[in-house]
Amino acid sequence: MTTDPRLPAPNHLELLNVAKNFGSTQVLRGLTLSVQRGITTAIVGPSGSGKTTLLRIIAGFEAPDAGTVALAGRTVAGDGIHVPAYQRNIGYVAQDGALFPHLSVGQNVAFGLDHQEYPRRAARARAAELLAKVSLGASYADRRPDELSGGQQQRVALARALGRRPSLMLLDEPFSALDAGLRMATRKSVAKTLAENRVTTILVTHDQSEALSFADQVAVMRQGILAQVGSPFVVYTRPADRETAEFLGDAVILEADLRGSLAMCALGGIPVRRPTCQGKVHLMLRPEQIRIAEGGSIRGTVLETDFFGPEVTVKIRLEGGFDAVGDPVEGAVVTIRHWNAMMARVGTELHLRVVGEGVAFPA
Numbered sequence: 001m002t003t004d005p006r007l008p009a010p011n012h013l014e015l016l017n018v019a020k021n022f023g024s025t026q027v028l029r030g031l032t033l034s035v036q037r038g039i040t041t042a043i044v045g046p047s048g049s050g051k052t053t054l055l056r057i058i059a060g061f062e063a064p065d066a067g068t069v070a071l072a073g074r075t076v077a078g079d080g081i082h083v084p085a086y087q088r089n090i091g092y093v094a095q096d097g098a099l100f101p102h103l104s105v106g107q108n109v110a111f112g113l114d115h116q117e118y119p120r121r122a123a124r125a126r127a128a129e130l131l132a133k134v135s136l137g138a139s140y141a142d143r144r145p146d147e148l149s150g151g152q153q154q155r156v157a158l159a160r161a162l163g164r165r166p167s168l169m170l171l172d173e174p175f176s177a178l179d180a181g182l183r184m185a186t187r188k189s190v191a192k193t194l195a196e197n198r199v200t201t202i203l204v205t206h207d208q209s210e211a212l213s214f215a216d217q218v219a220v221m222r223q224g225i226l227a228q229v230g231s232p233f234v235v236y237t238r239p240a241d242r243e244t245a246e247f248l249g250d251a252v253i254l255e256a257d258l259r260g261s262l263a264m265c266a267l268g269g270i271p272v273r274r275p276t277c278q279g280k281v282h283l284m285l286r287p288e289q290i291r292i293a294e295g296g297s298i299r300g301t302v303l304e305t306d307f308f309g310p311e312v313t314v315k316i317r318l319e320g321g322f323d324a325v326g327d328p329v330e331g332a333v334v335t336i337r338h339w340n341a342m343m344a345r346v347g348t349e350l351h352l353r354v355v356g357e358g359v360a361f362p363a
Helices: 051-059 105-110 120-133 138-142 150-163 180-196 208-214 232-237 242-248
Strands: 011-022 025-036 040-044 066-071 074-078 090-093 168-172 200-205 217-222 225-230 252-259 262-265 268-271 279-285 290-292 298-307 312-318 333-338 349-354 359-362
Touching: 011 051, 011 200, 025 051, 025 066, 025 200, 025 217, 025 225, 040 051, 040 180, 040 208, 051 090, 051 168, 051 200, 090 150, 105 120, 105 138, 105 150, 120 138, 120 150, 120 180, 150 168, 150 180, 180 208, 200 208, 208 232, 208 242, 217 232, 217 242, 225 232, 225 242, 232 242, 242 252, 242 279, 242 359, 252 333, 262 279, 290 333, 312 349
Parallel strands: 040 200, 040 217, 090 168, 168 200
Antiparallel strands: 011 025, 011 066, 066 074, 217 225, 252 262, 252 279, 262 268, 279 359, 290 349, 298 312, 298 349, 312 333
């Protein structure tokens, strides 16, 4: 049977009303999520939000107290069913890598390979190929895990999981032990490898930028539920609520008066797409939407700067107005990002403009 290419890809993973308690603590509270075949989903949330518990339920290491888990249309957990982890064809990389200390790196990577498909010499070649995919040379194959750094051990664990050609890959913060430059390079390499092999992937992370850059779909988790699920662009630019907005990145929040689709605030009139409320609101903008612009209609004075190399964050007090009886009113303070520190010295008066739309939340 062939699939009509005009139709959306079938869902590989379906979670429906999944709940899990540990004693009196409710960790997952009726969570529902659909993941299409071949895409990467990042589940991002603060520590204690239930991310790792959810991953362990998908893998089969834990059973849900309620709800169901289905893989490729087959129920593997719930309704009196529990398919053991080894029968789910799932790759799992835990935070600590969990390598076998008595095996060499090459033997760790080769562990679980089909020995009929990969006899001894072929298995060694395949292990070297997998190590290369995670930026480790073939010379690492003969080392022991305790001879590697934490970041190198994590990459070996990734290579081992890829070697089994899983249909679903679960990654539990696998890049957290790597330094910044290597983390980005390894992340790109792993993402490319998984995409080339059409492996459906779920990444759990507390790193917002990692989730936004790695995934096709982002699920924001909070207190055992999913606050929002969508593309990285949508969840970042159109967050469902203020808490999600502030978790996913720096946010400028201003009091505003919304009438129709125009919000009046200290930065002037800001358009809002499909507003769900009216009147007094909290208006959210991302710092990069507020630009320094010659001739801009908004004026402010630089209060403070923080230099981060390629960019500088600039805290600005906007020009104030006057109240109903004519007394001066102190302007709001906003923080923006800019590339030129020389243009934003403390005490400098700047002209600003706003690009794009804002998001309104009930006040």
